[in-house]
Amino acid sequence: MSTSIGRRLTTVRTHDGAGRAIATAYNQAGDKYLAYADGDPGQLYAFDGQYAHGDRCIWELLDTELQALRATGATSIRVLDLGCGPGTWLRRIVTRARALGFDSISARGFDIADTQVRRARELAADLSNLPGVHLSFEIGDIFEPLAEADASVDLCLCLCGVLNHIPTSSLSAVLAEIARVTAGCFVTTVRAAGSTPTVYVDAIEQARRFRQDNRTNRLDVEFQDGHRVSLNSHLFSAAELRSLVAPHLDIDDIRGLDLFHGRFAADPRWNPRDAETHSQFSGELDQLERTYCRDTEFIDHATHLLLVGRRRKALRVREQPKIFAIAPTPYRRGRAV
């Protein structure tokens, strides 16, 4: 598949027809995907959509990573977002990184769906022109080797179900390439095996019927307007995700996101809402999630699994800059020996 956007011609060699089907589905969804996933694109930190709770947890984690890096004295940061969709996470990160005092921010997002990339560029136009900000969105396939150098990316993202679309036989190679470029932290979220149903590209109520087949890892959807999509959709268990990432990165954390809020929150879309009890109940759901998000009985019933990986400690130690280029000369009784 060869695709032209604006001034740039980018050739995307898809792994197989699966990539083309994914690109078509997210292209057809267009702006509806943005509205469904992120709500108002102008309200970067509102987190008030259907997946608000999980998104807020992801953001807390990313913000903590940004602050930790800044606290080391770093003033430059490099971020990569694989399967960036409409680019909301990178806009959040770049905006926050500037506020924290990073003066050189390099952020690249890529996605196989050109409509999503075009939207990401439009929404980020103002941000991309700011001094010290190098923010780009490109068409790209996760199966292609990454353009980034070894251990060059401080924060590497693959969020909200991108890996669910990758054939399981290719996941290890994709994760190895992610690990190659990641100097700092890798954050991914994937749909869990026991998550609430999803049709990925739009809200579930837009589907007239759908079928997720966990033997073939296929999701077939017929939408209310009659159009159909058939996508690769592999749902992960926490143990599987861990075993896939562990050969490539040290795993800091793996936990369930949104075990209870999506099902039980007092939200008029699926439950009665009583304004008085809403806030207290929401706090109680938060407490429940903190208690059970790493519990093996519960984790695979989360909406998403969140995994935080880091460059292998052994590699980090080996890659540390040499402070003494020349070994200090040992002295005995005031003279060199």
Ligand SMILES: C[S@@+](CC[C@H](N)C(=O)[O-])C[C@H]1O[C@@H](n2cnc3c(N)ncnc32)[C@H](O)[C@@H]1O
């Ligand atoms: C559920 S969306 C998530 C988008 C974004 N990460 C977010 O958090 O909103 C999944 C995205 O993965 C992209 N994607 C799927 N397979 C891909 C591939 N092989 N290479 C690049 N992007 C891919 C899709 O086009 C889609 O934009």
